[in-house]
Amino acid sequence: MHLKYESFVREPLVDGDKTYHQVTEDIVRPIEQKPGRMWYVGFFFSVALLLFGVFSVFWEVYYGIGVWGINRTVGWGWDITNFVWWVGIGHAGTLISAILLLFRQGWRTGVNRAAEAMTIFAVMCAGQFPIFHMGRVWDGFFVLPYPNTRGPLWPNFNSALLWDVFAISTYFTVSLLFWYSGLIPDFATVRDRAKTKLRRMLYGLASFGWTGSAKNWQRHEALSLVLAGLSTPLVLSVHTIVSFDFATSVIPGWHTTIFPPYFVAGAIFSGFAMVQTLLIICRRIMGLEDYITIGHIEAMNKVIVLTGSIVGVAYLTELFMAWYSQVIYEQDAFKWRIMGPYWWSYWAMMTCNVVSPQLFWFKKLRRNIPFTFIMSIVVNIGMWFERFVIIVTSLYRDYLPASWTYYSPTWPEVGFYLGTFGLFFTCFFLFAKYFPVIAIAEIKFVLKTSGESFKKKMGVIDEKSTEDFIHEQESAHH
Amino acid sequence: MAIKKFAVACYDDEEVLFPAVKKVRNSGYKLHDVYTPFPVHGLDGALGLKDTDLHVAGFIYGVTGTATALGFMSWIFTSDWPMVFGGKPHLSLPAFIPITFELTVLFAAVGMVLTFCYLNQIMPGVKKHVFHPRQTDDLFVVAIELNEHVSEQEVVDFLKSTGSVETSVQVAESEWWYGRWDKQEEYEKA
Numbered sequence: 001m002h003l004k005y006e007s008f009v010r011e012p013l014v015d016g017d018k019t020y021h022q023v024t025e026d027i028v029r030p031i032e033q034k035p036g037r038m039w040y041v042g043f044f045f046s047v048a049l050l051l052f053g054v055f056s057v058f059w060e061v062y063y064g065i066g067v068w069g070i071n072r073t074v075g076w077g078w079d080i081t082n083f084v085w086w087v088g089i090g091h092a093g094t095l096i097s098a099i100l101l102l103f104r105q106g107w108r109t110g111v112n113r114a115a116e117a118m119t120i121f122a123v124m125c126a127g128q129f130p131i132f133h134m135g136r137v138w139d140g141f142f143v144l145p146y147p148n149t150r151g152p153l154w155p156n157f158n159s160a161l162l163w164d165v166f167a168i169s170t171y172f173t174v175s176l177l178f179w180y181s182g183l184i185p186d187f188a189t190v191r192d193r194a195k196t197k198l199r200r201m202l203y204g205l206a207s208f209g210w211t212g213s214a215k216n217w218q219r220h221e222a223l224s225l226v227l228a229g230l231s232t233p234l235v236l237s238v239h240t241i242v243s244f245d246f247a248t249s250v251i252p253g254w255h256t257t258i259f260p261p262y263f264v265a266g267a268i269f270s271g272f273a274m275v276q277t278l279l280i281i282c283r284r285i286m287g288l289e290d291y292i293t294i295g296h297i298e299a300m301n302k303v304i305v306l307t308g309s310i311v312g313v314a315y316l317t318e319l320f321m322a323w324y325s326q327v328i329y330e331q332d333a334f335k336w337r338i339m340g341p342y343w344w345s346y347w348a349m350m351t352c353n354v355v356s357p358q359l360f361w362f363k364k365l366r367r368n369i370p371f372t373f374i375m376s377i378v379v380n381i382g383m384w385f386e387r388f389v390i391i392v393t394s395l396y397r398d399y400l401p402a403s404w405t406y407y408s409p410t411w412p413e414v415g416f417y418l419g420t421f422g423l424f425f426t427c428f429f430l431f432a433k434y435f436p437v438i439a440i441a442e443i444k445f446v447l448k449t450s451g452e453s454f455k456k457k458m459g460v461i462d463e464k465s466t467e468d469f470i471h472e473q474e475s476a477h478h
Numbered sequence: 479m480a481i482k483k484f485a486v487a488c489y490d491d492e493e494v495l496f497p498a499v500k501k502v503r504n505s506g507y508k509l510h511d512v513y514t515p516f517p518v519h520g521l522d523g524a525l526g527l528k529d530t531d532l533h534v535a536g537f538i539y540g541v542t543g544t545a546t547a548l549g550f551m552s553w554i555f556t557s558d559w560p561m562v563f564g565g566k567p568h569l570s571l572p573a574f575i576p577i578t579f580e581l582t583v584l585f586a587a588v589g590m591v592l593t594f595c596y597l598n599q600i601m602p603g604v605k606k607h608v609f610h611p612r613q614t615d616d617l618f619v620v621a622i623e624l625n626e627h628v629s630e631q632e633v634v635d636f637l638k639s640t641g642s643v644e645t646s647v648q649v650a651e652s653e654w655w656y657g658r659w660d661k662q663e664e665y666e667k668a
Contacts, residue, residue: 019616020515020615020616021612021615021616024515024615024616145550145554151559152558152559153559154554154558154559156561156563157551157554157555157573157574157577158563158564158566158570158573162577163576163577163580166576166577166580166581167576167580170580170581170583170584173584173587173588174583174584174587177587177588177591178587181591181594184600185515185516185614188614189515189614189615191614191659192608192611192612192613192614192615193611193612193615197660198660200659200660200662201658201659201660203659204605204658204659204660205602205603205659206602208595208600208601208602208604209599209600209601209603209604209605209606209654210598210600210614211513211606211607211608211613211614212513212514212515212613212614213511213512213513213598214511214512214513214514214518214521214522214525214527215511215522215527215530215598216598216600217514217516217517217518217521217522218517218522218527218529218530219530219532219594219597219598220517220594221517222530222532222533223532223590223591223594225533226532226533226536226586226590227587227590227591230536230540230583230586230587231583233579233583234580234583237576237579237580241576244576440516441515441516441517442516444515444516444616445516445517448492
C-alpha cells in the first residue's frame with residue numbers, strides 16, 4: 001500500500017505532461033537513434049586518450065617504475081594522488097543510490113543510474129594506480145590470500161594496504177551488482193520495443209529474461225532495499241579504509257584521527273561535483289531536461305556546499321591540532337604546506353574547496369547551470385590538489401633533512417593519469433549510448449506522486465484531513 | 479515445459495488494475511500472473527502473495543561472510559603461520575574488523591543477487607513468453623489460465639467488463655526455456 005504523502009508545495013521531480021509511455025520514449029530514444037556528431041568526436045577523443053594511457057603504462061612496466069618522478073623520499077606521487085582522487089569520485093553514485101534511498105529522497109531517481117555508472121567507471125580507473133604502482137605488476141596477485149607454494153605465506157591482514165584491496169574490490173563488486181540489478185527491468189523495456197533483431201537479441205541477453213511478474217518485482221524491491229542497506233555502511237567504509245593508508249602511519253600530517261570522516265566528506269564532495277559535470281552535459285545533449293531538472297541540480301549543489309564546508313572545517317582543525325599538539329614535526333609539516341615550496345598546491349586546494357563552494361549559499365547561483373558547471377570542475381581540481389597536498393607535502397621533507405627533495409611528475413605519470421580519463425570517458429560514452437541513462441521503472445514509480453501534471457491535481461488532496469486520506473487509500477486497494 | 483492457453487487482459491492504469499485484480503481473485507478463475515512495467519506498491523498484497531524471504535537469505539550469507547573472514551584470519555595468524563607484527567598479539571581482533579566487514583557485505587550482496595536470479599528464474603539466455611510487448615512499457619497485464627472447466631468466451635467477456643483496454647487469448651509456454659529473444663516468430667510457429 002502506498003501511504004506516502006507528497007506535498008504539492010514540493011517541486012515536481014518530472015517536468016512536463018508525461019504518461020508512462022512518454023517516459024519510455026524519452027529515455028530509450030537515445031539508444032535507438034544513431035549517435036550525433038558530438039558523440040563520435042567525444043568517443044574517439046576518449047579512446048585516443050585511453051591508448052596514450054596504455055602506452056604510458058607499457059613504458060612504465062617495460063622500463064620499470066624508475067621512469068616515474070617518484071624517489072626514495074617521495075614514494076607516493078601522482079599515482080596514489082590519482083588513486084585517492086578517483087576513488088573519492090566513485091563515492092557519489094552509491095551515496096545517491098543507497099543512502100538517499102534509505103532517506104527516502106525522491107530526487108535520487110532522476111540521477112542514480114548515471115551516478116552509479118560513474119561510480120563503477122571511477123573505481124575501475126582508481127584500481128589501476130595501486131596495481132601499476134606495485135612495479136612488478138605481474139606479481140600483483142600476491143596480495144590475494146590464496147594457498148600458495150611459498151608456505152603457504154599469507155598477506156598481512158593487519159595492513160591498511162591489504163584492507164584497501166578488500167575494500168575496493170568489494171565496493172566495485174557490490175556497486176556493480178546494485179547497478180545491474182536495477183538495469184535488468186529497463187533492459188527488458190528496451191528489448192520489448194526493439195525494432196532490429198540484433199538489438200532484440202542483445203538486450204534479451206542483458207535483461208536476463210525479465211518479464212515484470214508481480215512476484216519478481218516484490219523480490220526486486222526487497223533486493224534493492226537490502227543492497228541499499230549494505231551499501232550505506234560500505235560506501236562510508238571504503239574511504240575510511242583509504243584514509244587508514246595514511247592515518248595508520250607515523251608521518252606528520254597523516255597520523256591523525258580525523259582522517260576517516262574528513263576523507264568521506266571530501267569523497268562525497270568531489271563525487272557530486274563529477275556527477276554535476278557529467279549530467280549537465282548529458283541532460284542537454286540527450287534532451288533529458290524534464291527528468292534531470294534544475295531542482296535536481298540544486299539538491300546536489302546543497303550537498304556540495306555542505307560537504308565542502310565539512311572539508312573546510314577539517315582543514316582548519318588540522319592546522320589547529322598542529323599548533324595545539326606542540327609537536328614540532330607536525331607544526332613544520334603544516335608551515336611548509338602553507339609557505340614551503342609547494343605553497344601553490346595548498347592555496348589552490350583552499351581556494352577551490354573551501355572558499356568557492358561557499359557561493360552556493362545563494363539560491364540564484366545554485367540554480368544557475370553554467371555557474372554550477374564551472375564550479376563542478378573547480379571543485380574537482382581542488383580535490384585533486386587536496387590529495388596532492390596530503391601525499392606529497394607530507395613526504396618531501398622527512399625526518400632527515402639530507403633526504404629532503406622536490407618532486408615533479410614525468411610524462412609517463414601524466415600520461416597514465418590522462419589515460420584513466422580516457423578509460424572513464426570511453427566507458428561513459430558507451431554507457432550513454434547503449435544503456436538507459438535514467439532508471440525508467442523508478443521514474444514511472446514516482447511519476448504519479450511527483451510528476452508535474454499529477455502534482456497540479458494535488459491541491460485537493462492537501463485540503464483533506466489525514467483520516468480521510470488514509471481511509472481512501474486503504475479502501476482503494478482492498 | 480508446459481504449453482497452456484491463457485486469457486490476457488491489459489490495463490493502462492494501476493487505479494483500474496487494483497479493482498480488476500480483486501474481481502479476478504473473487505471470480506475463482508485461475509490467475510496465472512500479473513505483469514507490470516514498474517513495481518506497483520500493494521499489488522503483492524492484493525494478489526495475496528506472501529512476503530519474500532530474500533532478506534533472510536541475505537542475512538545468512540552475511541553471517542557466513544563474517545564467520546569466513548574471522549575464522550580464516552584467526553586460523554592463519556594463530557595456528558597456520560603465526561607472526562608478530564609490531565609486537566601486537568597474534569589474535570589482533572581490532573585489525574581484523576575492516577576485512578571482516580567487507581567480506582560480510584560481499585557475501586551478502588553476491589549471495590542475494592544469485593538467490594534473486596535463481597528464485598526469479600532469470601539469467602542470460604533465458605527466454606520467457608511475453609504476453610504483451612508493452613507490459614514493460616506502460617501496460618499492466620493480467621493472465622488467466624484457461625482449462626476445460628471454463629469457457630474461453632466467458633473469461634474474455636469477464637475480463638472486458640473489468641475495464642481492460644485490450645484482451646486476447648494466447649497459447650504459450652508457461653515456464654522459461656533457453657532461447658534467443660530475436661527468434662520470437664519461430665517460437666510462436668512451433
